[in-house]
Amino acid sequence: MSPFAATPTPPYYAVIFTSLRTAGDHGYADMADKMVELAAQQPGFLGIESAREDGENGLGITVSYWADLVSIRAWKAQLDHRQAQAMGRERWYASYRVRVSLVEREYGLSHH
Amino acid sequence: MSPFAATPTPPYYAVIFTSLRTAGDHGYADMADKMVELAAQQPGFLGIESAREDGENGLGITVSYWADLVSIRAWKAQLDHRQAQAMGRERWYASYRVRVSLVEREYGLSHH
Numbered sequence: 001m002s003p004f005a006a007t008p009t010p011p012y013y014a015v016i017f018t019s020l021r022t023a024g025d026h027g028y029a030d031m032a033d034k035m036v037e038l039a040a041q042q043p044g045f046l047g048i049e050s051a052r053e054d055g056e057n058g059l060g061i062t063v064s065y066w067a068d069l070v071s072i073r074a075w076k077a078q079l080d081h082r083q084a085q086a087m088g089r090e091r092w093y094a095s096y097r098v099r100v101s102l103v104e105r106e107y108g109l110s111h112h
Numbered sequence: 113m114s115p116f117a118a119t120p121t122p123p124y125y126a127v128i129f130t131s132l133r134t135a136g137d138h139g140y141a142d143m144a145d146k147m148v149e150l151a152a153q154q155p156g157f158l159g160i161e162s163a164r165e166d167g168e169n170g171l172g173i174t175v176s177y178w179a180d181l182v183s184i185r186a187w188k189a190q191l192d193h194r195q196a197q198a199m200g201r202e203r204w205y206a207s208y209r210v211r212v213s214l215v216e217r218e219y220g221l222s223h224h
Binding site: 050053103104 | 115164172201211213220222
């Protein structure tokens with residue numbers, strides 16, 4: 001499977017989530033997988049891209065793509081996701097930033 | 113140094129660059145460092161965040177933040193950066209996507 005999100009022609013939204021983890025897993029990996037599956041079932045979900053630097057204190061960046069602000073708000077308010085967010089604040093993340101942005105232009109390269 | 117970009121209150125722009133590398137370094141790491149240094153000197157530069165998954169075929173995500181579209185266009189046209197972009201297309205990247213987006217909202221958590 002391509003690690004790139006197959007997003008449509010702009011405009012659409014990107015939620016840029018950058019984070020530093022706490023030490024240890026504490027159920028994080030399982031929950032992260034579940035949240036990606038669940039996000040993919042939400043109305044307006046367009047795709048997700050994710051990377052984390054190796055090692056302690058490695059920055060993680062996850063960008064999820066959405067059709068509009070209504071879909072982003074609905075996903076933020078989804079019950080299982082709210083529980084995951086609470087666990088994130090209490091246990092999994094030392095710090096994070098969330099940036100909600102409107103994608104205006106997209107281009108790229110593919111050698112495949 | 114914090115791996116988070118210390119961005120101002122929105123609105124500002126984010127350029128989301130997701131990429132897959134080719135095998136081998138071919139001068140990539142040196143050039144990437146130089147480009148970050150050079151970007152930081154450009155007018156309108158607000159910060160940069162970067163992560164790459166370990167291993168072959170690991171996705172990389174670099175998000176650079178800019179005051180406005182004029183600064184983004186100027187950086188894209190900067191001569192040394194243009195040479196790096198050409199090397200990127202020819203040698204360093206198997207594929208990439210660039211998404212130019214307007215950050216409308218930012219929030220976060222810090223346990224520090």
